[in-house]
Amino acid sequence: MFTGLIDRIGTVEGVRDHLADAAGPGRELRIRCEYPDLVDGESIACDGACLTVREHGAGWFTVAAVQTTLERTAIASWEVGRRLNLERALRVGDRLGGHLVQGHVDGVGVVESVRLYGDATLLDITVPQEVFDSLVPRGSVAVDGVSLTVNALPAPGIVQVSLIEFTLRHTTLGERRSGDRVHVEADLVGRHVRQLLGPHLARLEMAAAPGSVPGSA
Numbered sequence: 001m002f003t004g005l006i007d008r009i010g011t012v013e014g015v016r017d018h019l020a021d022a023a024g025p026g027r028e029l030r031i032r033c034e035y036p037d038l039v040d041g042e043s044i045a046c047d048g049a050c051l052t053v054r055e056h057g058a059g060w061f062t063v064a065a066v067q068t069t070l071e072r073t074a075i076a077s078w079e080v081g082r083r084l085n086l087e088r089a090l091r092v093g094d095r096l097g098g099h100l101v102q103g104h105v106d107g108v109g110v111v112e113s114v115r116l117y118g119d120a121t122l123l124d125i126t127v128p129q130e131v132f133d134s135l136v137p138r139g140s141v142a143v144d145g146v147s148l149t150v151n152a153l154p155a156p157g158i159v160q161v162s163l164i165e166f167t168l169r170h171t172t173l174g175e176r177r178s179g180d181r182v183h184v185e186a187d188l189v190g191r192h193v194r195q196l197l198g199p200h201l202a203r204l205e206m207a208a209a210p211g212s213v214p215g216s217a
Helices: 068-073 165-170 188-208
Strands: 010-019 026-033 043-046 048-056 060-066 084-088 107-117 119-128 140-143 146-155 159-164 181-186
Touching: 043 060, 060 068, 068 107, 140 159, 159 165
Parallel strands: none
Antiparallel strands: 010 026, 010 084, 026 060, 043 048, 043 084, 048 060, 107 119, 107 181, 119 159, 140 146, 140 181, 146 159
C-alpha cells in the first residue's frame, strides 16, 4: 500500500529483457536511486506500478516486470535515461498524506493537453472507460504514482488534474507532454463502490429501457 506521495526520483540505467528465471517473457530494470536501507523483496512503486526489489546495492536496485505487468502498463516502453517517480511501501504508523494507492495500475492514459492556468499547470488525460467510471470531481486519482485531486471531468473519458509548483519540482509530471502515456490508478474506494453498485445500476437501466415489462427486473 502506498500514499501517492513521491519520496525519490529514480533513473533507469539498465534494461534486460527475457528473464531466464521467469516463467515467460519479462523485463528487468536497474534503477539508480539513493535509498540508504533497501531490503531485497520489499515493494517500491515505480511510476505508480508496485514492483519488487530483486537486488540492490549502493545507489541502485533492480525490479522485474512479468508479462502480465508489461501488458497492463507502459513499462515495456521504458528506456535507459527515463526518470521515475518512486515511493516505498507505507509502514504501519506512517502519515497518510495523500490517499490510499495500491500500486495496481488500472490503465494507461494519454496526455491530451498541457496548459498553464494562473499559477497551476492543467493536464487533460484520456483514460480507459473503466477508470473514468470510478472518478468524481474533487476525488482522488494517481497519475504515474502521484496522488492528485480530480480537478474536473471536462468530457467523457477525460480527467483533468491540476499540478502545483511543489508537485512540478518533486515529481516527473512537469516533463509530461501531449501524447505521453501515463499510468492511472482510480481511487480505491471509488473502484469498490462501482463494483458493488454495478449489478444494481444495470437492473435499473434495464427496467427504465423502452419496452421493458414493469417488475421484470
